[in-house]
Amino acid sequence: MPIAWDVSKNPAGLPKLPLRLGPLQVIGLRDPDEGDWARLRTLQYADLYKSSRIRFAGHGIAAIMVAALYLHTIPAWILGIWLIALLGAVANSGRVDRHFANISRRQMTRLEYRKQAGTVALCAVPWITALLFFAPVGSSTQHFGLWTLVAMLVAGGAATSSTAPISTIVFDLIVGVAGVSSFVISGDYVFGIASFAFVVTIVAGALNSARTNLSARIAEAGVAEKDEVVSLLLREFEEKESDWLWQVDNNRRLRSVSPRFAFALGREPADVEGERFIQLIGGDNFESGDVPRSLHDLVERLKRRESFSNLLVQAVIGEQRRWWELSGTPIRDSAGNYVGFRGVGSDVTEQRESDEKIAYLARYDTLTGLPNRLMLTEALGEAMRYSAQWRTRCAFLMIDLDRFKSVNDSLGHLVGDRLLAKVSERLNSVCTDNERCGRLGGDEFAVVIRDATDHTRVDRIAETIIEHLSQPYIVDNHTLFIGASVGSAIGPRDGQSVETLMRNSDLALYRAKDDGGGVHCTYVPSLHADAEERRTLELSLRHAIAKEEMHLNFQPVVNAQSEGIVSFEALLRWTSEEHGMVSPAKFIPLAEDTRLIVPIGKWVLHEACRQATRWPEEIKVAVNVSGEQLLEPNFTATVVEALAATGLPANRLELEVTESVFLRDGRTANEALEAIIALGCSIALDDFGTGYSSLGYLRSIRFSTIKVDRSFVQGAAQESPESIAIIRAVVAMAQSLEMQTTAEGVETVEQADMIRELGCTKIQGYYFGRPMEASEAYSLVAKRRNAA
Template identity: 45%
Template sequence: MDAGRRPSQSSPLMSLVSDEWMLMAPAMALAYLALGLRSWSLPDLTSAGLGLLAMLLAAFAPVSVKMEKSRLSIAWQRYLNMAVSIGLPMLLYGLSLTRWASEVDSLGWMTLLTTLIAAMLLSAALLNGMLPSIMAASISIWMGAWLVVREPLALASLLFCAALGISLTVRHVRRRLAEAQLRIEHERIQQRAVELLADYEEAGQGWFWETDRRGAITYLSPTIGVVLRQKSANLIGRPLTELFILHDDARDGERTINFHLSARSSFKDLAVRAAAPHEERWWSISGRPIYDHFNNFVGFRGSGSDLTEKRLTQERATRLARYDALTGLANRFQMSETLEKILNAQREDHRACTVFLLDLDRFKQVNDTMGHPAGDSLLKQVAQRLERTVDDAGRVGRLGGDEFQVILPGHIAREGLADLAERIIENLSQPYSIDGHRIVIGASVGIACAPEDGVTSEAIIRNADLALYAAKDGGRGRHHFFDPDLHSEAEERRQLEHDLRDAISHGGLELHYQPVVHTTTEKITGFEALLRWNHPRLGYLSPAKFIPVAEDAGLIAQIGEWALRVACQDLASWPESVRVAVNVSPLQFANPSLPAIVTNALAASQVDPSRLELEITESVFLNDDVSTKTMFAALKRVGVRLALDDFGTGYSSLGYLKKAPFDKIKIDQSFVRGATMAGSRNGAIIASIVSLAEALGMETTAEGVETLDELDLVRMLGCSHIQGFIYEKPLSCDAATERLSSGLTAIASGPRSARPSRQTMLRKVVLDHNGEKYNGTIRNISSTGAMIEGLWNVPAGTIFGVHMSEHHVISATARWSKDDRMGVEFATPLETDSDGRIPVRPSRSDRASGEAAYRLRKAG
C-alpha cells in the first residue's frame, strides 16, 4: 500500500456547521407559536425582533456551510463562522424567550426551561456530533437566558438546567461520536483490506474466487478475465471448472477439484491448467467451503496463484535430468535407461540392439585453440549431423565432452551397421564453419551388439568402448566391431600407458637423429630429431604404437617439452653449421607458453635460435584464427626456423603458405614412394611443390628417399634437401656425434629401385579371360601386382579381368607362372591408404566365410 492511501496527519479541518441547522429556524418559529397559544400573548417588539434575527441567522446555515467548505481554511475563521451561524442565533433565541417569559406570567419558568432544553437537544440532533458547535449552541442559549434573569436563585436554576442539558447533550454526542468512530474504523479497516487485496491482485501474486452452493462463480478477480481473454462479468454465473482446460496433464487436478466441490471439503495447492487461449498457463488453486450463521452451506471461497513459471522450471529441471543441455540430445542417464529397457525386455527376441560409441578426432585441439564457445558451437553442429544421419533408425545421445552414443534396437546385419558407421564418419568429417573459420575434425566409432557381445548394459558399453579404442588405434576416422581379443589389447594398452609414464619419469625415452642432406653438395646440414622408446620388455617400439597412448593420456605436451630441451642440449655439441629439427604437435602449438618454452631450451643450451627448426603439420591450420597467426609471429621473434611437415597429406591449402612464415616445406614420403614407377603422377606433384616453394623463397626436403632411382628423381625435380635411408638411418646421439666427427659429407648407398611392399591376403577372386570364368585365390598383393594361385601353367602375357568384388574389376597381365601359381601385373596401380595398405572391400564370399568363422568362434 502506498503512502498516499494512508490517512494524513494533516487532515482537512472539522466541519462546524451542518446543512440541517437551517431547520432550527422553523423550529424556533414553532416554539414562538406554541408559547403564544399557551399564554395568549405576543412578545414585545424587542423580543420579537431578537427572535426574528435568530431565525434569519439560522436560516442562512447553507450559506455558512458553503463558505466553510470553499473559503474558510483557517481554524479561527471557521469558529467565527460557527459563532455567527450557531452561537449568535441561540443567544438571541434564549434572550428573546426569557424576556418574553419575564413579562408574561402565564408562560412560567418551567415552560421556559422546557423550551430551552428542547431547543438545546434539537440543536444537538441537527449538528449531528459536531461537539464544538453543540457546546456553543447550548452555552449560547443559556447565556441569553442569564442576560435577562439576573436573580441568584433564577440564575442558579438556569445554570443547573443548563449544566444538566449540556451534560445530557455531551453524553449523547460522545455516544454518537464513539459509534461514528467505530464505524469509521471499521470502514477504514475494510477499505484497507480492499486496497491490500487489490494490490495483491494487480501485482499478479494471486487472485480470488467465490461460488454459490451450485458451484457457479459469484466473484472472480478481474485479472482472470484478462488471462482468459474474456470480460469478468461474462464469467460470473458460470461453473468454476470452466476456468480450467481438460488436458492429459491437468485431468487429475480437475477431477480432484470436482471431488472437493461435490464433497464440500477444503483443498489446497491443486495444479490445474487454465483455459487460456493461445498459451500454456498453470494455476495453483486453494479453497474452502463457507457456511452462514445457521450452518447452511452457501458455497466456496478461495484463491489462486500463477504456477506457470514454477512448472516450466520444474519441466526444465526434469529435461536437464534426461537431456543434454548443450545439444538437446538424450544424456547419459536417458541413454542408459533406454539400453536397460531394451536389454530387459520381456520377450527375448526384443532384447537385441547395437551400440555405437563415437569419439571426435581433433576436437580437443579446437576447444583449446578457439575456446569453449567455439567448441560448444561445434558440438551442436555435430549433434545435428548425427541426428540427421541416424534419423529414425535409433536414439542418439551425448555422454559428455566429445563422446556420443547411438543405440539401434533390433537385429541389424553387420553390413548395414558398417555402412551406417561409415556414413556417420563421412558426414561428421565434412568441414564446419565456426565464427567464420573453417574447421575440420574426424570421428571414430566403436560397435558392440547385444546379445552377441554382452547381455548387460555394463558389458555392452565396455565392449563398445574397447572397439572405439581399437578404431582410434587403427588410425582414427574408422569404425571397429568388438572382438573378444580387444580385452587383452585394452590391458596391453593400459600397461603400455603405465610403462610410458614410468619411462618419462625415469629417462626411458630417447631421441635419435636422421641426417638431412643438401642435394647439390651432399653435405649434412642438419638432423631431424625422432622419438624412440626402448621398452624394457618389448624392445624398441614404433612411435605409431605409443604416441596415440601418449595423446590419450595427456602426455604429449610433457614429452614435447622434454624433446625440445634434449635436442637443444645435443645440438650444442655439434658444428655450428648443423641444425636440428624437432616436431611440434598441434597441442604444443596451441599452448601460449610455447615461445617461452623454446626460449628457455635455447638459453639453457646456449644455442643460436637459427639452428633450431620446428616442424609443424598442416593440422594446426584446421582452426585458422588469430591465435595461430599470433603464435607464428611469436616463434619468428624468437628466431627459430619453421618447416611445414608432411605437406600434401592433410588439408593442404595454398592459403596456409601465404599466411605462415615457413622456411621449408617437407614433401611427405607417400609422394616419394612409387614416384619412379611407370604411370605414377607423384613426380608431377613433387615438381609442383618444388616450384611453389621456390616461388615463395622456401627450401624443400624430400622425406623417405630409399633408392637411387628416387634420389635421382627428387634431385632432378629440384628438391633442395633429402632425408631417408639412402643416406642414413636414424642414429643415436652418440652415433650422430661420431658420424659428424668424420666430416659432413654424405654418401648415398642403397638399391637402385624397390618393389612395392606386398601384403599377405588369402582372398578368393574370379578371373575373367575371353568370357571364361575361373576361380582363384590371391596369396599376396601390392599396388602394382599380385600372386594368384588356382590356375595351372598360364602362358606369360595372358590378360585377365580380376574381379575383386562385384563392382571392382582390375585388368592384369600374367608375367610368370609355375605350377598353380602365377604373378600378374596390374594395368593401373592400386591406391593405398596412409599406412601403405590396399583398402579393398571384402567380397561377398569372404564376408560369408568370415561371419561363419565369427559365429563358430562365438559358439566355441
C-alpha cells in the same frame, strides 16, 4: 512449584523460552535446562529502571529519619558521612539500573547481571554500619526505630524489585542478617528470632513474586510472538495477489465471489455469481467433455464431498491455459447438512511453466533440441529392459564429428554452434520411431536403437549417418566439410548394463578415430585390452623422463651432391622398464592426446641442442615439433632457454613442423614460427604433399627446407609418373622460393642418383645412415672430418 510454559520460537529468530524453571534458575544463579539464560534476564530486568527513583526516595527518607533519630547520639559529622555514602550508593545503583532501559532491544550479559547485584550489595553496606555500630550506642527505643525503618526498606525493596529477585535477595539477606545480629548482640533474642522469621518470609515472598512475574512475562512474550506469526501470515496472504477465496453451493455454483477470484476468472464478480464453477474454468471444450484430467479430479473431489489440499488444476481462462492450485473443504449447516464447498486458490502458472522449463532443460540439449545425456541414458535403459523382456537386441551408437574443432577454432564458436544445429537436424532425419538420437556434449552425439535384432541394421544406420553428416554444410556463407566416426555396441551381447554398453561403444569409437575417422567400428572384446594397454602405457609415459627411459637417436641428412653431412634429425626413442622398446608410432600419438608431448618435447629440445654442441659448427640439428608444443604460449621462451642453457647458436637449430599445426590455430602457429625465425633458427616443413599442401603456408612462413615424404620417393623409384611429377613440382617451387628440398626414405644408390637428377638438395635415408645413438653420430662426424 517450578514454572512450566510452552512458548515456541518467535518469528524474529529469538531463542526459545524455557519450559520449566527452578528457584535458582528464576533468580539467575543457574542456567535453565532448556531455553536461554540471557533472554530470561532480559524479560526480568526490562522494567527495573522504572522503580529506581522510588527506591532512591525510600532510602533517602529512611536515611533522613535515621539521622534525626541518632542526631544527639552520634556525632553529626559521622552521620553526614554515613548519609552521603548511602545516597551515593543508591544513586550509583540507579545509574546502573538505567542502563537496562533498552534491554528489550538486546541481550543481557552475565557481567551486567553481576554488576547490578554488586551495586545493590553496596547499598546494603551503610545499613549494616547503622545496625552494627549505631544501634549499640543508642537506646533500645532508637534500636527498634532503626530496625523498623530497615524492615520497611526490606519490604519496600521486595515490592519494587520483584522483577529482579537477585537484588531483593542480596539486599534483604545482607541487611536482615545484620539486623538479626544487632538484636543478638544487644541480648534481645526474641526480637532476633522474630526479625529472622520476618526476613525469611520477605525473601520467600520475593522469590514467589519473582516467579509469578516471570511467568506473566513469558506468557506475554509467547502471546506477542504468536500474534506476530499470525499477523505475518495474514499480511503475506493479503499481499500475494495470486491468492483468493472461492465458494460454491451444493449445485457447484459460485457464491460470494470475491473481487480477486473474479479477476483470476477474467470477469466481474456480478457476472460470475451463480455460474457453474467447473464450466467456467473448463473453457470452450467443456460441453464436448474434452477437458484436462486434472479437472476430472476436481469434479470427483467435489462429488465425494471430501476435503482436498494443493490440488493442481488446469483451467482455461479465455484462450489462455492457466494452472491453479486449489484447496477446499465441505461446508455444513448447523444441522450437519452439506451446503457447498469453500476454499482458497492461487494461480501457479508461472511456477508451473518454470518447473516445466527446468524439466525440459534437465532432459534436452538447449543448443540442438535433441535429448541430452540423461535422456539418452534413460532411453538406453528402457531399450535394454525391452530386450530382456522380449529376448531381442538393442544397440548404442556413439558419434564423434571429424574436423569439427578446426571449424570452431578458425570461424568461432557461433559458427560452430550453428553447424551443430544443422548436424542435429540431419541426424534426426535419419532416425525412425525405432531410434532415438541425442547429443552427449561438445561434438559427440549418440543413437539408441530399441530393436536391433536385424544385425545388418546397425551397420546400415551407421553408414547412413556417416554419409549424411559428411555432406557439405552452408553456414553464414561458409561451405564447411566435416565428417563423422561411429562406434557401436550391441546389448546385451556387449554389455549387461547401460554403463557397460556406453563404455564399450566409446571404445569402439576410439578405434574408429584411430583408424583415421569417417568409419564405423563395432565393439570387440580386444578393445578392452587395448584400452588397458593404453592406460598402463600412459601411466608409464608420465614417469619416463624422471626414470631416464627416454633417449635420442640421430639420423644424418647429407648434401645431395657432395654427400657430406649437413645435419642430424633428432628422433625420440623410449625403452620402458615395464613395456620394453615402445614404437614412436604408439607413444607419440598418446603423448599428444594427453599433452605429455609438451614436457617431453622440452626435454628433447634441450637434449638435442646439448648433443649438437659436440659436432662441428657447420652441422645443424633438426628437432620435430608437435602442434601441441607450438601452440603453447611460452614455446618461444622454451627454445630460447634450450639455446641459452646449452650454448648452441640459433642458426644451428632447425625445427620441423607439419601442416597439421596450421589447421588448429593458424594465426598462433604463424606468430610462434615468426618469433623463432627472428631468433635465427630455421624452419622445415615436414611431410609436404601428404596433407592439404596449401601454398598459403609457403607464402606466409619463410621455410628454409621442404621435406618430400618417403612415399613419393618410393613411388618415383618404382617409376610412378605421379610421384615423379610431384617431386619435380616441389623442387621447382622450392627453388623459386629460395628454399631447399630434402628427400626422405632414400635406401639405395639408384634412389640417391634419381633424387639428384630430380634436383633435391639434401637426402635422408637408410642408404646414408640409420638412426643411431648420440655417440655413434659423434664418431661418424669425427671419422668424416678425419677422412677429409
